[in-house]
Amino acid sequence: MQYHQNGFRPGDPSVAPAGPGAGETLRDVDVLIVGCGPAGLTLAAQLSAFPDISVRIAERKPGPLEVGQADGIACRSVEMFEAFGFAEKVVKEGYQVNEVTFWRPGADGTPLTRADRIQDVEDDLSEMPHIILSQARIHDFYLEIMRNAPRRLTPDYGMELISLTRTDDPEHPVTATFDRNGDEETIRARYVVGCDGARSQVRRSMGHELRGGSARQLWGVMDALVRTDFPDIRLKCAIQSADAGSVLIIPREGGYMVRLYIELDALAEGERAADRGVTSGMLIEKAQRILAPYTLEVAEVAWWSAYEIGQRVCDAFDDVPEAERGVCMPRIFIAGDACHTHSPKAGQGMNVSMADAFNLGWKLAAVLRGEARPALLDTYSEERRAKAKELIDFDRDMARLFSARPETAAEAELFQQYFQKHGRYTAGVETRYAPSLITGGAAHQDLARGLIVGKRFHSAPVIRLADAKPMQLGHALKADGRWRLMVFAPEGDDGAAGGPVAALCGAIAGPSGLIARFTPDGADIDSVFDIRAVFQIGHRDMAVETLPGLLLPKKGALGLTDYEKVFCPSLAGPDIFELRGIDRTRGALIVTRPDQHVAQVLPLTAVAEVERFFERFLMVTQRAAAAAS
Secondary structure (H helix, E strand, O other): OOOOOOOOOOOOOOOOOOOOOOOOOOEEEEEEEEEEEEEEHHHHHHOOOOOOEEEEEEEOOOOOOOOOOOOOHHHHHHHHHHHHOOHHHHHHEEEHHHHHEEEEEOOOOOOOOOEEEEEOOOOOOOOOOEEEHHHHHHHEEEEEEEEHOOOOOOEEEEEEEEEEOOOOOOOOOOOEEEEEEEEEEEEEEEEEEEOOOOHHHHHHHOOOEEEEEEEEEEEEEEEEEEEEEHHHHHHHHEEEOOOOEEEEEEEEOOOOOOEEEEEEEEOOOOOOOOOOOHHHHHHHHHHHHOOOOOOOEEEEEEEEEEEEEEEEEOOOOOOOOOHEEEEEEEEEEEOOOOEOOOOOOOHHHHHHHHHHHHHHHHHHHHOOOOOOOHHHHHHHHHHHHHHHHHHHHHHHHHHHHHHHOOHHHHHHHEEEEEEHHOHHHHHHOOOOOOOOEEEEOOHHHHHEEOOOOOOOOOOOOOEEOOOEEEEEEHHHHOOOEEEEEEEEOOOOOOOOOOHHEEEHHHHHHHHOHHHHOOOOOOOOOOOOEEEEEEEOOHHHHOOOOHOOOHHEEEEEEOEEEEOOOOOEEEEOOOOOHHHHHHHOOOEEEEOOOOEEEEEEEEEOOOOOHHHHHHOOEEOHHHHHHHOOO
């Protein structure tokens, strides 16, 4: 964590100095967020990093969430939390899923037997674990970030959205009207993002619908404190009984509570979950039958619900008709359950919703701050809708296999095989964005075979040169809206003048280079592009004083040197070049998006190609445009 950049400041460094407009209730804002779920708070936390962007976030409920429905946090989400600065808190509080067991009837007639026990997350899939933690606690961490941001952003609770309309106002073209405890309140915004759940009023105002179907399968879910002789109660368990149905056990944080997903009887045609009159007692009785001959006594139910499995996705995630794409700028967006719904057993709901917001937040910030063209915003619906459709297909197969009634051992193993095969997907690391305005092709993928274009930047251990700190390289990629140019040096290059890294840095920082063309006047040299380098030489054999100036930039009001741009291989185990398949002879340039996805893998000499890539969507500064003319 870096601070004191603009002068010494005592106290908690996570609390930013209050900026202009801190704590004010504005009627005209840059971004209005409707809904305080995981998507809404992720977006608000990301936008709160920019003091020059005004945000309001409105929630119809009277206060913060206290008991959350979502609890599974994928490895990729914990990586994202690191970018926001609270991953350590999540890992400390949460239950860590290390292994999964599979139970089903034994071939010898035993009612239930442990068929297998496997590792939950494969080695080197992520430096972060799979965590179980209440959604309410995740909300708390986001709310803390918002409160500590320069704007001192806090949600407006008890606000029910009544209407949302587009107007001809060029400055604030969207008007939202709310009912706040019987009083009407109007907010005008440049952009509105609906994170208001499956019954989204924002989505309805856009004329969109969730489309899909239902499996007519009824399930119950219950968080409970239990007494049981079932031996794997503190392991994630998938249990398929002979004739009583299936149950999924998810241990909860705190050491005692568990979540039970309990299969109930199928719904008849036209029947809804509410028609069954399900009670917590019914869930307990069904779970007891599935787990027999093991006993289960519920001492306390913390929360329970019943739901119908269904998979639905919206036609578009913004308000631009497809025929007008590229002509009309999107002003209204939806994220999370407002644009896709599915069953909770795959543990993807909260994770995918937060990924939606992480994708959108930096794009809104770049356009609002004048760094990028509005066309950048079209990529949100394009990218995230494709991911939602993949999730729907995965969830449909997962739900079907979990509810199957296996008649042979081979059939019973299908669910386990599917679970193992799709472990990378449930960990959240398989998301891969297709080539687009902001994601290139794979022409040079051989330079870094383990850093796949379109996928998230896969972290690995390194040592920071200046202070010899062992760390994960991916943890340098914060949620601050900046593009990263990750330079991997070829063998023998120590950064000194005359080498490939120095040449690349010189071209990027030159009078007509990338930084001069796209970095606003008066901004820090790395405010748009954060250039970092990884060398193959051990940190004790490198000389800081011979590095290019771009890797030791002077920043802030006092012109202080940033020493945290350069890294060397880890001393323990295989180094990052080996782990991520980086060409040791040629090195590689990894262009990484602000949401940590790899946009390009290029040779170190591809300066012109990098510039052409950014010309497609970034705004050339007035200074650079004048110089060019």
